[in-house]
Amino acid sequence: MRLGILTGGGDCPGLNAVIRAAAIRTIRTYGGQMLGFENGWRGLFENRTRELDLAAVSGILPRGGTMLGTSRADPFRQPGGVEALRAAIASHALDGLLVCGGEGTLAAAARVSEAGLAIIGIPKTIDNDVPGTDYSFGFDTALTTVVRAVDALHSTAESHDRVLVVEVMGRSTGWLAICAGIAGGADVVAAPEEPVSVEETCEVIRRRIARGRDFSIVVVAEGASFKAESDGRVVEPPVRVDAEGRRRFGGVGELLAREIEARLGIETRTVTLGYVQRGGTPTAFDRLLGTRMGIAAVDLAHERNYGRMVSLQGARLGSTDLQVVRQGPRGVDHELYEVARVFFG
Numbered sequence: 001m002r003l004g005i006l007t008g009g010g011d012c013p014g015l016n017a018v019i020r021a022a023a024i025r026t027i028r029t030y031g032g033q034m035l036g037f038e039n040g041w042r043g044l045f046e047n048r049t050r051e052l053d054l055a056a057v058s059g060i061l062p063r064g065g066t067m068l069g070t071s072r073a074d075p076f077r078q079p080g081g082v083e084a085l086r087a088a089i090a091s092h093a094l095d096g097l098l099v100c101g102g103e104g105t106l107a108a109a110a111r112v113s114e115a116g117l118a119i120i121g122i123p124k125t126i127d128n129d130v131p132g133t134d135y136s137f138g139f140d141t142a143l144t145t146v147v148r149a150v151d152a153l154h155s156t157a158e159s160h161d162r163v164l165v166v167e168v169m170g171r172s173t174g175w176l177a178i179c180a181g182i183a184g185g186a187d188v189v190a191a192p193e194e195p196v197s198v199e200e201t202c203e204v205i206r207r208r209i210a211r212g213r214d215f216s217i218v219v220v221a222e223g224a225s226f227k228a229e230s231d232g233r234v235v236e237p238p239v240r241v242d243a244e245g246r247r248r249f250g251g252v253g254e255l256l257a258r259e260i261e262a263r264l265g266i267e268t269r270t271v272t273l274g275y276v277q278r279g280g281t282p283t284a285f286d287r288l289l290g291t292r293m294g295i296a297a298v299d300l301a302h303e304r305n306y307g308r309m310v311s312l313q314g315a316r317l318g319s320t321d322l323q324v325v326r327q328g329p330r331g332v333d334h335e336l337y338e339v340a341r342v343f344f345g
Contacts (some may be wrong), residue, residue: 001032003301004089005052005098006068008105010071012126012138014290015066016057018100021294023052024186035092040105042073044088045081051102059288064141064280073247074108081115082115085282089117095251101248103130106309106325113307113322118298121309121322124290126278128175129331132324133311137289142169142277149273150184150217157215163205163260163268167253169277170221176277177221187216189340190256193331197227198235198259204345205264209335215265220256222249235259236249250274269272276309292317 005022023034037043050056050068060067064336074079089097096118099109109203113119113327125128126142146168146266157164166186170176174191181189205216218225226235237252253270261268282290293310297319300308308319 001026001030001095001302002093003032003036003096003098004037004092004094005068005100006037006040006043007068007070007124008099008101008108009070009125010072010278011070012101012124012278013064013280014092014137015100015124016060016063017098017137017287018122018124018294018297019052019067019292020057020060021291022298024054025295025298027054029090030298035094036068039069040071040073040101041075041108042071042086043068044085045073046079047088050094061100062281064282064345075112076108079097082112082117085112086117086198094118096120096306098301098306100124100226102127102136103325103329106130106322110322110326114262117160118301118304118306119322120219120296120300120306121325122293122312123309127170127173127329129171129173129329130325131319131330132309132326133313135312136292137282137288139175140285141280143177143183144283145277145280146176146180146273147184149271150180150219153217153271154185157217157235160267161214162198163218163257163264164217165218165220165253165257165260165270166267167220167222167250167272169221169249169273171247171249171305171329172223173329174221174224174337175220176225177219178337178340181219182302182343184219184342185217186219186340188218188344189337190218190220190226191332192221192223192225194334194337195225195227198230198256198263199229200227201256201265202260205260205266207345211224217257218260220253222252224252227271256337275328
């Protein structure tokens with residue numbers, strides 16, 4: 001058995017755990033070979049490869065990022081992309097291709113699979129928004145980073161009687177914001193799935209001040225939306241797009257901070273964690289989940305059970321139809337947001 005593997009989209013902790021596990025499983029268990037494609041789909045188009053033998057994957061388990069590199073290249077934005085992929089897979093005599101990516105990369109992989117190529121999906125993202133799996137590796141490490149930051153900011157906010165607005169990643173979903181708000185003891189959380197108004201946010205802060213708590217921590221997802229104010233005005237975050245035409249997030253934290261300070265007269269600062277959420281050594285949970293997913297993906301390929309995505313349901317690792325990712329991002333359950341609301345103010 002000869003397999004290929006690529007990592008696409010944004011990097012996240014745990015990718016190297018997958019690459020290592022997939023290569024070792026292929027070589028030791030099935031006597032096969034593993035070929036890595038550099039910089040996502042681009043590696044297939046440009047024939048940029050690395051033979052992933054045991055020496056190549058030695059020592060990569062605790063490293064963040066991906067040894068193969070990544071990109072947001074999309075085969076469906078490339079003229080004749082699917083046929084070029086088919087030719088590349090054939091030229092390397094691959095039995096199948098393992099595609100490790102988030103919601104965007106896996107949606108492209110699902111379309112490639114539908115075109116008849118032998119694809120196995122492996123969900124990775126710090127946003128935790130891939131449909132069909134309860135958790136994606138990368139999320140736990142990012143969440144741990146955010147919670148540590150919120151913990152550290154509590155002392156500064158309390159010392160200076162400030163409101164601190166912490167903007168976190170997540171694109172159009174609020175998994176990071178809501179889970180960090182609960183685990184970090186935030187006083188308000190704003191997320192795309194559960195719009196609040198700025199007035200409601202300020203009211204929570206007023207209640208805290210009335211109780212003698214002259215500081216607050218607000219965690220806001222970068223893609224958060226806001227309900228209309230009593231005067232009908234809607235506070236909208238800036239909208240920008242990148243070179244691929246995808247929406248670029250960021251700036252909602254500063255916007256919210258200005259509104260809070262103007263309405264309450266309290267010094268309000270913004271902390272945007274940015275790319276630090278993606279980086280660093282993966283947690284034990286993400287190393288374990290990435291390892292399990294890498295092994296499971298190779299097992300699916302050995303069974304020639306292509307067109308599947310490895311998925312975690314509860315504590316059980318299984319697989320689901322890869323086409324499920326085309327449903328779009330998986331939002332946060334309302335019940336989880338209601339847990340966060342218990343602690344507002």
